[in-house]
Amino acid sequence: MRLYNGMIIVPGLLLFLAVVTFPFWIGKVRAGEIKTFESRPAPAGIACVLPKKQMREQHMALLKQWRDQVVREGDRAPVKLVNGQTMELSLTNGCMKCHAKEDCGPYRAHATYCVDCHDYVGIRVDCWTCHIDPMPNMMEKK
Amino acid sequence: MMRLDRRDFLKCTAAGAAGLAAFHSVFLGRVFGAAESRSAAAPGQKVKRWALVVDLQKCIEGKAKGCINACHQWHNVPEWPEERLEVKWIWEEKFSRLFPDQSFAHMPEALRDRPVLALCNHCANPPCVRVCPTKATFKRPDGIVAMDMHRCIGCRFCIAACPYGARSFNWKNPREAENLRHHINLEYPTRARGVVEKCNFCAERLADGLQPVCVERAEDGALIFGDLNDPASKAAQVLAAGFAIRRKPSLETDPQVYYLISTVR
Numbered sequence: 001m002r003l004y005n006g007m008i009i010v011p012g013l014l015l016f017l018a019v020v021t022f023p024f025w026i027g028k029v030r031a032g033e034i035k036t037f038e039s040r041p042a043p044a045g046i047a048c049v050l051p052k053k054q055m056r057e058q059h060m061a062l063l064k065q066w067r068d069q070v071v072r073e074g075d076r077a078p079v080k081l082v083n084g085q086t087m088e089l090s091l092t093n094g095c096m097k098c099h100a101k102e103d104c105g106p107y108r109a110h111a112t113y114c115v116d117c118h119d120y121v122g123i124r125v126d127c128w129t130c131h132i133d134p135m136p137n138m139m140e141k142k
Numbered sequence: 143m144m145r146l147d148r149r150d151f152l153k154c155t156a157a158g159a160a161g162l163a164a165f166h167s168v169f170l171g172r173v174f175g176a177a178e179s180r181s182a183a184a185p186g187q188k189v190k191r192w193a194l195v196v197d198l199q200k201c202i203e204g205k206a207k208g209c210i211n212a213c214h215q216w217h218n219v220p221e222w223p224e225e226r227l228e229v230k231w232i233w234e235e236k237f238s239r240l241f242p243d244q245s246f247a248h249m250p251e252a253l254r255d256r257p258v259l260a261l262c263n264h265c266a267n268p269p270c271v272r273v274c275p276t277k278a279t280f281k282r283p284d285g286i287v288a289m290d291m292h293r294c295i296g297c298r299f300c301i302a303a304c305p306y307g308a309r310s311f312n313w314k315n316p317r318e319a320e321n322l323r324h325h326i327n328l329e330y331p332t333r334a335r336g337v338v339e340k341c342n343f344c345a346e347r348l349a350d351g352l353q354p355v356c357v358e359r360a361e362d363g364a365l366i367f368g369d370l371n372d373p374a375s376k377a378a379q380v381l382a383a384g385f386a387i388r389r390k391p392s393l394e395t396d397p398q399v400y401y402l403i404s405t406v407r
Contacts, residue, residue: 071290074282076349092328129315129334130291132326 046098047082063091063127091131100134190284191266191371192343193398194357195380196259200364206234206259209356209365213341216355218332220312220319229310231341232261232356240389241401259365261356262287262308262341263389263397270300270309279338285398286343296336305393309340370398 003009048055049062066089069075078086079094087094099114118125146154213232214221220229234257238245245254268287270279278293279300301309315335316322322332330346333339344354352358357367368377386400 067292071288071292072280074284074288074345074349076346092331126334129317130331132328132331134328 045083047085049079049081049087051082063095091127092134096134188371190369191398192264192285192348193368193370193377193400194261194264194343194354195366195368195377195386195400195402197364197366197380197402198258199402199404200362201259201360203257205361205364206257208361209259209359210234212359213355215325216327216344217330217342218316218322218327219339220314220316220332221321222314222319227313229312229316229339231339232259234258235260241387243390243392244387258401259356260306260308260389261399262343263306263395263399264341264343266396266398267394269303269305269395273299273303275299282345286345288342288345289339291331291333291337291339294337296338298338300338305390305395306397309338311338312336 042052050058066079070089076089078088081087087098114125210232213219214230217231219231222228236254237256237258238254240258240260264285264287266285268279268281271281271287274280275297276293276295278290278295280288280290282288296311298311301311312333312335316332317326326332344352347354354367357365366377366380368375370378370381372378373382380402381400384402384405386402388397388400391397
């Protein structure tokens with residue numbers, strides 16, 4: 001059996017396979033560039049609404065539940081933090097008031113911290129078109 | 143093989159339905175019960191009916207500006223130089239425009255042309271709520287006609303439905319407006335391009351036990367806010383002792399902003 005035009009077909013097939021499987025391997029190639037979020041120690045004396053792992057997995061669902069609770073049911077009761085303190089039920093004046101503070105350490109800042117991970121997982125959070133980001137660098141962009 | 147006659151079939155169906163109902167109330171009740179009980183009013187707590195009374199003797203030209211600015215600053219309402227882009231929660235309009243049914247040729251010109259404060263009437267029978275296709279605008283149990291910005295798709299049916307012109311559309315990104323570029327109130331979100339907005343009776347402040355911004359700012363009690371379901375509230379007492387009118391009552395929207403003309407002696 002003879003393959004005619006093998007010089008074109010074989011590289012062409014390889015190129016085709018590379019393009020088709022692109023989404024599966026590009027992540028692996030780029031994984032080296034991505035900072036891991038595991039290694040950041042919690043700052044002393046400050047705690048989130050839930051333990052870190054749960055927060056990571058559930059913050060999007062929690063925010064939506066609280067959004068409906070506040071806007072549709074008018075229930076603005078403050079939420080308890082892990083360490084027993086309370087937080088105002090608000091994106092800007094609850095979550096961001098703390099996550100934008102100096103003493104939130106590595107968990108500070110929307111622009112560099114929340115966004116790093118959102119970029120990593122490839123989502124764009126549009127909440128900040130309305131909710132105000134208290135970080136000055138974001139305020140300038142407006 | 144077992145054969146079902148009609149009677150047995152009906153028995154099985156009934157038993158199945160009863161079982162489903164029991165499952166629903168016992169099991170699902172436990173899952174969703176918490177959410178349901180939260181929205182119900184606490185026992186012993188009467189349902190409120192918020193309303194605003196504008197005293198036309200006291201809320202006179204020049205003074206209303208302060209209330210308007212205070213509200214718009216607090217809620218981050220953008221100011222656009224072009225009139226067609228205007229966004230407003232509370233504004234001034236000639237008496238004859240707000241009350242066409244009460245205006246006539248021989249009335250004092252000073253009254254006919256007098257600027258009067260206007261805002262969302264928080265109707266008990268709101269046409270905007272009826273037309274909203276996404277339930278983004280809805281009536282709360284306390285009477286406030288609220289908006290859920292997260293659901294608004296910008297169709298503007300509500301603008302067409304509102305007979306009071308109380309709703310505005312964001313044609314542009316509000317944060318690009320000159321006033322918001324210089325000063326933003328962190329206590330309240332802005333809106334985005336493509337959503338409708340209007341007065342919310344300061345629902346976020348009422349939750350903290352505060353008065354609406356315009357009422358707090360008004361001088362010598364020109365604006366009176368209160369719960370009309372509570373006969374002891376100032377608003378209920380003022381209305382009970384005076385003569386007040388409402389905008390376009392014949393449309394049967396049952397507005398809850400009252401304009402006090404005089405006190406009955």
